[in-house]
Amino acid sequence: MKRALLAMGMLLAAVGALAGPMQIPIAIGDLYQQGQLTLLPDWKPLGKNYRAAVFVQSAPPRTAATYLAAWTDYELPFPEYYEKEKAYLSIRERMLLDCKGGKAGISSASFYAGQFGSGAIVAVKREDKPDMLDVVPDSIEDRLLKQVCPAPKRVRHRAAPHKK
Numbered sequence: 001m002k003r004a005l006l007a008m009g010m011l012l013a014a015v016g017a018l019a020g021p022m023q024i025p026i027a028i029g030d031l032y033q034q035g036q037l038t039l040l041p042d043w044k045p046l047g048k049n050y051r052a053a054v055f056v057q058s059a060p061p062r063t064a065a066t067y068l069a070a071w072t073d074y075e076l077p078f079p080e081y082y083e084k085e086k087a088y089l090s091i092r093e094r095m096l097l098d099c100k101g102g103k104a105g106i107s108s109a110s111f112y113a114g115q116f117g118s119g120a121i122v123a124v125k126r127e128d129k130p131d132m133l134d135v136v137p138d139s140i141e142d143r144l145l146k147q148v149c150p151a152p153k154r155v156r157h158r159a160a161p162h163k164k
Helices: 002-019 027-038 139-146
Strands: 043-048 054-055 062-064 067-082 085-098 103-114 122-127
Touching: 027 043, 027 054, 027 067, 043 139, 054 139, 067 103, 067 139, 085 122, 085 139, 103 139
Parallel strands: none
Antiparallel strands: 043 054, 054 067, 062 067, 067 085, 085 103, 103 122
């Protein structure tokens, strides 16, 4: 029994040494509040989901061919990994938005080692022809469409004249 416990302890110590220092996760709500202080005035809060606190660039969206383009910033509570060894805590994505069709796609993404787009850029992905997918209701992408896309113009119909 003692040998089994000793072997288990040695194994856990070896795994801990390989894994490196332990990362204490930050609550997503705390990241959302911190981001509102750190990223202003360039970024506005967009929302939170199970994975990240999300912000949108406050600059007006640009037109990219037939779509609007806007930047989003995802802040992660603990590191995720790009190709096993490249840890990142922040993702900035250039989103293409089809306002009329209710679709969104990612044309490029940059992965940062530090929070709020700081530190080294771990990786960059670019898509020449991003997949434009239907936006899920009540999702971050749905909020992005509602915040970035112009409100639809309402057409006023004239009442038809009464015939006698």
